[in-house]
Amino acid sequence: MRKILFPTDFSETANNAFLYALSLAESQDAMVYVLHVYELPIINGGLSAGLIQNVYDTVKLGQFENFKDNIPQLRKIADEHGLGHIPMKFILEEGNLLYILRETISEENIDFVVMGTKGNTGFEKMIFGSNTINAMTSLKVPILSVPNHIEFKGIKNLGFTTVFNEKDKDALYYLCEIAMRHKNTMSTCV
Template identity: 30%
Template sequence: MKKILLPTDFSDNAWNAITFALQLFKDEACTFYLLNSFSQPMSTPTAGITSTKIKESIYKAQLEASKEGLAEVLNKIKSEFKNEQHKFVTLSVYDSFPAAIKKVVEDKEIQSIIMGTKGATALKEMTIGSNTSGLIGVAQCPILAIPQNAKFKEIEEIGFSTDFEIDFNEKGLDKLLYIIKKTEAKVSVVNIMEKARPLTEIQERGKAQLQDLFRDTETNFYTLTDIGVSSGVHAFVESRNLDLLCVVAKEQDFLKRFLGMSYSKSISNHSSIPLLVLNIKQF
């Protein structure tokens, strides 16, 4: 049975990601962990009462609000999605968002995280810093980021952006391979280079590994040259009309460098493409 973590702050974005997950895994036996994390403000007033009592009072109020919010989400799920293969566990965790995610992933042996993003696009939010990008290098499992405008639909084409400088294997690509098999989507692999040059021996090996791993899938390889990685990624997404983009994060700030801090408003500024982030440590 798959174990999937669904963080929620009770926003529309979070609910959109939850509905996306339930539809994506509608035919799979899954345990979904609905997580809400909370922590106290940096400072609290102390007039007329001890700081400890104030903190205890705030904690109890936050915990109650968290549990009530999760109960409402669960009731909404049960009223709109009736699936006997799906089980749900609610978790109210008193901790920072990244720490709560890390703890639950480790304790519950979570296999993937599916969460909403606040920006118009998952790509854009990754570039400016967010709860999602803050998990890179912290959560040791794949993250599927669902932008607020994304509505679940059949996945027909998946983009995979890579420099081939990775020792690819089935374990590391497990989540991507699962989605490919489930959807029968074709894969478009793109290597973006600022200057045209032959692939190195390491890159040739990485490309050959991908060709083998995608051997049962319709796969096309593309090379974009004389363009920055950030602009290249967005241009490729736009031109291919992709349904999902996958990248491998090499370190915590990888996506900020990979996608750049800014990009043209004319390219994918209002895209609704989900972003699958694989962790290099899983390879």
């Protein structure tokens, strides 16, 4: 079974990408790993260690409650779209998003990542969003960036860019494997 990692901040954009990840999982016989990552605030100043720890404990508890409250919402979204049968695993982690993505990909043997994006400033960030761009340039697994309001309609075409480096072969083989799974709607990979 394939494994799709879906990082979320529970925004509308992320929820749209969640539906895309579930639909893709259904077409790939895959499981979706839903990951929420948060960072603790940096506290400077003359605060006591006990007070700082209380702030951290409060943030952690708040993030846990937020995560716990959003899981039923995600399950409801899945059910409303006939995708509640897709296996899901929910993960809450504290730390840097890219570091946690790398760790989760390694520990869970993730095949690819689906991320929502609403864009930011600058051309690449406007198209993909800063977290997505950082993931694309840092991770070794394929990443699918899903703009807000885009619906999954199957995979009809795949593109592959290369500068003909030896290391590109693995990515091309993986892309061919995806193409072969969708041979009814795509031509074969040669």
